[in-house]
Amino acid sequence: MRPTVNSYTVQKTIMRYGEQMQQTVAMEECAELIKEISKAIRGQARKEHIAEEIADVLICIENIQQIHGIPDEKIQRYIDLKTDRILARINNAKTEMGV
Numbered sequence: 001m002r003p004t005v006n007s008y009t010v011q012k013t014i015m016r017y018g019e020q021m022q023q024t025v026a027m028e029e030c031a032e033l034i035k036e037i038s039k040a041i042r043g044q045a046r047k048e049h050i051a052e053e054i055a056d057v058l059i060c061i062e063n064i065q066q067i068h069g070i071p072d073e074k075i076q077r078y079i080d081l082k083t084d085r086i087l088a089r090i091n092n093a094k095t096e097m098g099v
Contacts, residue, residue, distance in 0.1 A: 003055070005062040019067045026060035033057050 014022055033053040040050065065075065 003058055005059050007062065007066070010059070010062045010066055014063060014066060022060070022063045022067060026057075026064055029053065029056040029060045 017025075033050075033056070036046065036050045036053050039046065064070075065072075
């Protein structure tokens with residue numbers, strides 16, 4: 001099961017704190033996730049902190065999506081496009097390597 005974010009809570013948060021503040025928070029939360037990933041690469045993985053930062057970023061993504069009125073379907077189209085492109089690159093690399 002994929003994690004979900006309560007859209008009603010997100011809507012209330014945007015109304016209470018404002019769009020600009022929520023976008024600023026999104027940037028900060030992405031930076032915190034980057035910091036945790038960097039620590040993991042250096043051998044200081046703290047899975048609980050990484051999970052918490054992923055949750056924060058997912059909430060922020062829902063905020064950004066609502067602020068800019070971007071429907072799930074549009075995001076899904078880009079996900080499909082980009083994952084198909086990645087898979088094609090992987091398959092092409094295997095072919096070039098003779099695998």
